[in-house]
Amino acid sequence: MTRWYQEKKKEYxxxxxxxxxxxxxxxxxxxxxxxxxxxxxxxxxxxxxxxAPGGWSQVTYEIVRGKGRIIGIDILHIKPINNIEFLLxxxxxxxxxxxxINIAGENQFDVYFIRYVTKYIRELFNRSCKKxxxxxxxxxxxx
Numbered sequence: 081m082t083r084w085y086q087e088k089k090k091e092y093x094x095x096x097x098x099x100x101x102x103x104x105x106x107x108x109x110x111x112x113x114x115x116x117x118x119x120x121x122x123x124x125x126x127x128x129x130x131x132a133p134g135g136w137s138q139v140t141y142e143i144v145r146g147k148g149r150i151i152g153i154d155i156l157h158i159k160p161i162n163n164i165e166f167l168l169x170x171x172x173x174x175x176x177x178x179x180x181i182n183i184a185g186e187n188q189f190d191v192y193f194i195r196y197v198t199k200y201i202r203e204l205f206n207r208s209c210k211k212x213x214x215x216x217x218x219x220x221x222x223x
């Protein structure tokens with residue numbers, strides 16, 4: 081077992097995520113953002129870019145509980161979660177963007193989350209979304 085893995089297993093949020101059934105400890109970051117800013121409403125249409133392994137989508141579903149809609153996308157496979165649509169694709173490719181547009185149809189996303197995405201992609205989705213958060217927002221929130 082590597083030193084990094086040994087230290088990770090001692091980390092509070094890692095263990096708490098496992099205990100609560102979250103796929104990642106970052107789920108607690110979204111919970112903190114939601115508690116402070118209330119960015120997600122029960123009826124929101126949410127796009128989660130860079131969604132693997134699905135922790136943010138899990139927390140989002142806790143908030144919308146079937147009244148809203150969640151689409152997660154990543155280049156990595158994401159294990160299915162009931163009532164959440166996951167797509168396998170590279171957000172920098174036109175075909176993936178077209179998949180998202182086809183799924184959304186005439187609907188506008190209320191919220192989208194971006195992690196590790198280029199400035200071009202951020203600007204593209206900024207024009208078609210009411211509000212969003214990014215890792216820059218998260219970095220301003222202390223634990």
